[in-house]
Amino acid sequence: MTTKVEKSVEVDVPVRTAYNQWTQFEEFPDFMGGVESVTQRDDRTLHWVAAIAGVRREWDAEILEQVPDEKVAWAATSGATNAGAVHFIPNGPGQTLVTLHLEFEPEGLVEKAGDALNVVERQTEADLANFKSFIESRGAETGAWRGEVRAGSALGTPGVADTVPPGQDVVDVLTADHREVAGLIGEIWTTQDPGERRDLADTAIAELVRHAVAEEMYVYPAMRKHLADGDEAVEHDVEEHQQLEELMKQFEGVEGSDPRFNELLRKLDTVLADHISDEETKHFPQLRAALPESELVELAGKVESAKKLAPTRPHPAAPNHELFHKLVGPGVGMVDRLRDKLTGRTTS
Ligand SMILES: [Fe+2]
Numbered sequence: 001m002t003t004k005v006e007k008s009v010e011v012d013v014p015v016r017t018a019y020n021q022w023t024q025f026e027e028f029p030d031f032m033g034g035v036e037s038v039t040q041r042d043d044r045t046l047h048w049v050a051a052i053a054g055v056r057r058e059w060d061a062e063i064l065e066q067v068p069d070e071k072v073a074w075a076a077t078s079g080a081t082n083a084g085a086v087h088f089i090p091n092g093p094g095q096t097l098v099t100l101h102l103e104f105e106p107e108g109l110v111e112k113a114g115d116a117l118n119v120v121e122r123q124t125e126a127d128l129a130n131f132k133s134f135i136e137s138r139g140a141e142t143g144a145w146r147g148e149v150r151a152g153s154a155l156g157t158p159g160v161a162d163t164v165p166p167g168q169d170v171v172d173v174l175t176a177d178h179r180e181v182a183g184l185i186g187e188i189w190t191t192q193d194p195g196e197r198r199d200l201a202d203t204a205i206a207e208l209v210r211h212a213v214a215e216e217m218y219v220y221p222a223m224r225k226h227l228a229d230g231d232e233a234v235e236h237d238v239e240e241h242q243q244l245e246e247l248m249k250q251f252e253g254v255e256g257s258d259p260r261f262n263e264l265l266r267k268l269d270t271v272l273a274d275h276i277s278d279e280e281t282k283h284f285p286q287l288r289a290a291l292p293e294s295e296l297v298e299l300a301g302k303v304e305s306a307k308k309l310a311p312t313r314p315h316p317a318a319p320n321h322e323l324f325h326k327l328v329g330p331g332v333g334m335v336d337r338l339r340d341k342l343t344g345r346t347t348s
């Protein structure tokens, strides 16, 4: 029987720093109690030697998945049965929630320690606290590997963060966001269950806030700079964003069974459709005509990075669903909390 442990810690460094440090496997003994050594054999294979509660264990582990600034997952391929994953969720520009999930076979530990779960839980907590003081006192990582390992796929290219699909520019990225939010709203209309409707509404709101803030940070300044009537266009768009935000705030705490739910959804749907049409038929084509391809692609990366400063709301069954609740939480105030995460704004 395997036992599972999940612990989180908030560290006061940007997500990139926290993630980069975690790619330096051979330095794990510096902050992980009980880990005697980790030897990196190649990009995907590690050899671990650890002693927990006096039980010495040795095993080979394979990296199953590694996505820069998001996660690392591994599993033992020999020796003691165990697997783990660490997830990184940015909590604004200078803070990261690090969550460690461990799964292990308690044989051996049980005889020695009696309560293996308790021992591993305490050890995991201590390791995360050590990681926090290690990285916060340094303020910078000791090294980085920015390559990618995708589940069931070959190795990615080291040094390349793969957030924007190749060949896509900022207009592709923003248009895909529009389709996603419009799709979610369409799904709400066809869903009967009030709880599910509320979940879908929270997902749509979270996506829309991330999208709007990214546009305001990077796309609107580019429109002001490059479009003939840029200032006017941006003022119009910003006004519509404010209208959308106002509607989302009215909408965020309303139950799926409340009669106001449909009324607010209809309003949001109408204003959003109008705004999307303005952007897609006027402003985006103008932007594409005015900016060189290389800049449009660069903007796509900036928009994706800006969106990553706040978590997306995953499906309720997804493993990081709880993390979203910890960091943002649906309900009244969600729009403001998301905006704070995205802009690094602090509310008192
Ligand atoms: Fe917009």
Ligand SMILES: [Fe+2]
Binding pocket: 174, 178, 211, 215, 276, 279
């Ligand atoms: Fe937009």
